[in-house]
Amino acid sequence: MNYSDSIDPAHYAKEQEAIFKHSWLNVGRVERLPKKGSYFTKEIAVAKASIIVVKGKDGVVRAFHNICRHRGNKLVWNDFPNEEVQGTCRQFTCKYHAWRFSTEGELTFVQQEEEFFDLDKDKFGLKPVRCEIWEGFIFVNFDDKAEPLNDYLGPMAKGLEGYPFHEMSEVYSYKAEINSNWKLFIDAFAEFYHAPVLHVNQATREEAEKLQSYGFEALHYALHGPHSVVSSWGGMSPPKDLNMVKPIERKLHSGLFGPWDRPDIEGLDPLPPGVNPGGAKQWGVDSYVFFPNFMLLIWAPGWYLTYHYWPTSVSSHTFEASLYFVPPKTARDRLGQELAAVTFKEYALQDANTLEATQTMISSGYVTEFPLNDQEILLRHLHKTARDKIKEYENA
Amino acid sequence: MPDTATKTGTLPAEFADLEKFSDWCLATEPERYGKRLNSTMAQMQEFYDAGMARIDEAMDYLDQFPLKAMPEDAKALMHLMQSLVTVSFPIECWKQPRVPDSGAAWLTITKEPVV
Numbered sequence: 001m002n003y004s005d006s007i008d009p010a011h012y013a014k015e016q017e018a019i020f021k022h023s024w025l026n027v028g029r030v031e032r033l034p035k036k037g038s039y040f041t042k043e044i045a046v047a048k049a050s051i052i053v054v055k056g057k058d059g060v061v062r063a064f065h066n067i068c069r070h071r072g073n074k075l076v077w078n079d080f081p082n083e084e085v086q087g088t089c090r091q092f093t094c095k096y097h098a099w100r101f102s103t104e105g106e107l108t109f110v111q112q113e114e115e116f117f118d119l120d121k122d123k124f125g126l127k128p129v130r131c132e133i134w135e136g137f138i139f140v141n142f143d144d145k146a147e148p149l150n151d152y153l154g155p156m157a158k159g160l161e162g163y164p165f166h167e168m169s170e171v172y173s174y175k176a177e178i179n180s181n182w183k184l185f186i187d188a189f190a191e192f193y194h195a196p197v198l199h200v201n202q203a204t205r206e207e208a209e210k211l212q213s214y215g216f217e218a219l220h221y222a223l224h225g226p227h228s229v230v231s232s233w234g235g236m237s238p239p240k241d242l243n244m245v246k247p248i249e250r251k252l253h254s255g256l257f258g259p260w261d262r263p264d265i266e267g268l269d270p271l272p273p274g275v276n277p278g279g280a281k282q283w284g285v286d287s288y289v290f291f292p293n294f295m296l297l298i299w300a301p302g303w304y305l306t307y308h309y310w311p312t313s314v315s316s317h318t319f320e321a322s323l324y325f326v327p328p329k330t331a332r333d334r335l336g337q338e339l340a341a342v343t344f345k346e347y348a349l350q351d352a353n354t355l356e357a358t359q360t361m362i363s364s365g366y367v368t369e370f371p372l373n374d375q376e377i378l379l380r381h382l383h384k385t386a387r388d389k390i391k392e393y394e395n396a
Numbered sequence: 397m398p399d400t401a402t403k404t405g406t407l408p409a410e411f412a413d414l415e416k417f418s419d420w421c422l423a424t425e426p427e428r429y430g431k432r433l434n435s436t437m438a439q440m441q442e443f444y445d446a447g448m449a450r451i452d453e454a455m456d457y458l459d460q461f462p463l464k465a466m467p468e469d470a471k472a473l474m475h476l477m478q479s480l481v482t483v484s485f486p487i488e489c490w491k492q493p494r495v496p497d498s499g500a501a502w503l504t505i506t507k508e509p510v511v
Binding site (some may be wrong): 354 | 455461498499504511
């Protein structure tokens with residue numbers, strides 16, 4: 001593989017146009033909009049956009065460009081225009097001249113309207129952004145001619161339908177500024193065999209040595225159009241032998257793979273056909289890459305994790321991760337989830353730091369060819385898809 | 397006259413032995429993680445040893461209450477147990493407060509369920 005696609009600013013500019021202004025981008029879950037009038041803003045620097053996602057009085061979730069139609073002020077923000085905000089409101093009022101917009105995007109009030117002489121308010125509603133929902137995940141697309149979301153997500157997503165995502169509303173979210181190209185972090189999470197090496201000290205010594213001696217193999221790989229999936233086994237949840245895990249895990253019955261005891265909800269048995277696509281008995285986790293920048297990890301013990309990689313330049317991005325659990329009923333359940341969340345952070349810090357080192361070295365340009373093995377097929381696919389999208393866009 | 401100013405601890409009376417670690421009764425992740433980074437391994441080892449010895453009883457005690465309606469002293473015990481999870485990594489894995497090889501990397505929690 002050649003990493004020119006991750007270090008060249010001109011290539012990044014093409015990705016901004018060809019990929020991020022024309023692909024479906026996930027901006028979160030419907031649970032973030034619990035009521036009519038609930039909204040959040042999302043800064044999407046890579047598409048030079050700020051959007052408002054809002055549930056209208058009719059219960060419909062819509063997205064709009066976050067700009068007042070009067071003089072172009074950013075419409076929804078507090079104190080710092082670049083910080084994302086959320087809340088609930090009856091209408092949006094511009095800070096500048098108090099133009100008001102309904103939660104459905106209509107212009108409803110103009111200060112000193114008569115001085116605009118026959119202003120047709122119907123023509124100055126908020127500018128909409130395509131917004132569609134799949135299984136509670138809200139996606140937007142800046143291309144009005146883009147194919148419908150379900151067609152874009154294709155059969156890989158179809159196979160996950162029915163998974164009880166909506167039951168898992170206990171959320172832990174993290175954010176990090178990462179000094180690497182956005183694709184490099186996806187690369188890091190698109191194969192699992194780095195884990196016994198990079199994260200060697202997180203397992204007990206015997207387990208780590210055993211893994212390194214025979215090498216780690218994932219269970220299943222598949223490419224679906226621009227998207228892809230890799231499944232891994234997960235012998236630690238619960239472990240076959242309690243001596244395989246650390247003391248705190250033995251106490252709390254939890255760890256990297258999550259709490260060992262399955263939550264008591266519908267929809268986990270049987271699982272939708274796309275979950276554990278290889279049908280492996282020792283299945284532990286599926287990691288789905290939805291092109292371009294959204295990853296979904298479904299863990300055997302009944303919880304899920306999302307990653308988003310929002311580019312801010314050719315060599316930087318904002319990384320977001322959220323863990324979703326079924327709300328715990330007891331302190332014991334809650335502490336098990338706490339351990340899973342804390343463990344996640346310990347791993348992610350190691351992964352994140354490795355990336356900056358990679359970005360610096362590939363940018364030096366002294367070495368330009370890098371061999372990938374078979375387990376790294378999702379990486380090749382991501383970089384190839386990204387390049388193909390640019391070609392497709394330029395040829396259109 | 398009876399002494400009405402009996403000093404009450406932060407934690408439930410059954411866990412008075414853990415009272416000396418009550419500065420670890422921290423409700424949020426940034427506070428717990430920050431205290432971990434600012435503690436010595438010896439301090440955390442002492443807390444870890446004492447906490448792990450009582451964690452089973454602590455969970456039995458806490459499970460009497462609904463998670464969303466815990467009395468204040470039980471809540472403090474819950475926060476102490478959450479800190480125990482936070483220090484378990486330095487003690488059980490890293491032998492240092494920071495995650496090794498994490499350099500300048502920093503992860504901010506932006507949403508967490510606070511007990």
